Amino acid sequence: MKNKLGIVGGGQLGRMLTFEAKKLGFYVAVLDPTPKSPAGQVADEQIVAGFKDEKAIKKLAKQSDFLTFEIELAGADILEEISEQGVMVNPSARSLNIIKDKLVQKQFLRKHHIPSADFAEVSYKGDLLEIAEDYGFPLVLKARFDAYDGRGNVLIKTKKDIDYGLQKLIGRKLYVEKFVPFKKELAVMVARNTKGQIEVYPVVETVHENNICHTVFAPARVNSYTAKKAEKLAKDVMTHLKGAGVFGIEMFLTRDNRVLINEIAPRVHNSGHYSLEACVTNQFEQHIRAVTGLPLGNTDLIVPAAVMINVLGQRTGAVEVYGMEKALAIPGVSVHIYGKKDTKIERKMGHITAIGKSIDMAWKKARSARRYISI
């Protein structure tokens, strides 16, 4: 019986993946540089090593039947090597190669006629000036690699911002996108298992603060035409991308009611945390099913509405959680604490999900709970 799962990355995503993998009877080993990492605390075993430590990743792969990631830092070469040795690796090197380089990701979308913002490669300042003349302002200058939670994006409102932007992202490979004037940001989690089965979650609405996903409303407050369009786009992406796993597809609903793909995350995603309380099969169990070749579960909502709010660190130092008593006294509120040892300003320390009869009721509960909690 194949039941050994390796996870590269021991943060909160790895932790929630581990809970579900254990529930399904898997033996779980995680790789993370921090001893007793959030996932390491609940896994059978942790290998303490860096995310790019090839020797350690190979060791983890050797003892695993299935290997997966909560972060996209592992090199594609090593994944291909491991895959050739008979360990099932997902997301695959092929998917990661398309997604990791955001320029390649945009080219992939364009190739398959999946709508997204206009973009162009930027090699030096002259490119940017030329593109600005063509697209007009504002533009978003973006790092092609290792950019997440907004680290790696600069908004270029006028010609004067160009030097600042290039300076800020100096030393990184860049591309530029036409800024999309949007009404809402949407997200759709979608899963594809190793056998090609695809399941799409309901479209949700995300609100970012300082470029970090802050609040998620499920389902999104959009008309059914827009919802269907968003869900179809997510499915289109997976049809072309092929790899197995859960993927988070972030989208813009533009002022003129078009739905554009913003970005693809090749993993379970903050915008899918609501599914733990709100869906028949949560995104973490779904990912485990997807990468181990099990059938995907049903993705329907089992509650009328859910609102998720992140709990970000509010100071620097050892973790102390305040306000649990008051937050948990609100009916329908769940609090997830990630078990990190130290808190930092804006670090993801936990999240709150409230379920309710309507988005407004759930939102009210989640906001109250959020006000009580401090870490």
Added chain:
Amino acid sequence: MKNKLGIVGGGQLGRMLTFEAKKLGFYVAVLDPTPKSPAGQVADEQIVAGFKDEKAIKKLAKQSDFLTFEIELAGADILEEISEQGVMVNPSARSLNIIKDKLVQKQFLRKHHIPSADFAEVSYKGDLLEIAEDYGFPLVLKARFDAYDGRGNVLIKTKKDIDYGLQKLIGRKLYVEKFVPFKKELAVMVARNTKGQIEVYPVVETVHENNICHTVFAPARVNSYTAKKAEKLAKDVMTHLKGAGVFGIEMFLTRDNRVLINEIAPRVHNSGHYSLEACVTNQFEQHIRAVTGLPLGNTDLIVPAAVMINVLGQRTGAVEVYGMEKALAIPGVSVHIYGKKDTKIERKMGHITAIGKSIDMAWKKARSARRYISI
């Protein structure tokens, strides 16, 4: 911040308690004689020791802010001692003393006018003959201590069975109950936290096979009058019992529509596993909240119906799980595997919960899934 939880017992109940405690940010240590026990696999730490090893229990208590149990084997003396040292122990020695001795449990119910079957203490054969004359047959001869999953009960249909019963339970302290002709067995999970807040789960219907809880139907197929009566009885029990934690109250619905308490379990219970998928707050999170002084969560069903079926071992030897692919292909089916290393005939190895629009639909799914799985 008090966040260290100790759990005596590392089986499946301890495992599911650990998942929820970790989610809420607790540090969890479990005590169990089997290394890498089901709970030990997911806890921060396991102390490998017997359930009656006082030194080990004291060690666990010393490092914990809160201590709780998944089994009722620890001595009451030691609990009182630990409690006096400032560790919050729940269920309390007082509750356990009432529940552990089933004769005392029956006396407790009688004292508080909570309806249950007639009973009497049995010291020798003469008592039984006398009671038989008074109550008539059938009777159930029961061991007062350490009787669970039917180990410790003998049905006495006629005078001829008396010698067999006494022989079978030789060396144990005994009492006898009048047999209750019942239409259904019911169960209600109820929680009381350290501050006296009480929350009652919906009444469910349980079906036993060979004295082991086999199938649970949530909600129970009874009229609303009976449901209210059962839920009120469960609340009455907790009002008088006082201790904190989740308790499983097993009941009979008699042929003449009375609801009688059968037995109280001072812990999360097999008949409450359905709550993981079907209730706003599952029984395991509720127990953690209850024993750590947090407010209790809402107990409402979030799905129309759920059916839970136990997965018992079908052979003896190392665990191999078969049929997951087929079982998980059924929409709305969740499979929980407990991570035990060895399987045995009738050993609890996992459980299946199916949710559905009606009990019949959920039952059909659960039955199909159960047929596929074999351990």
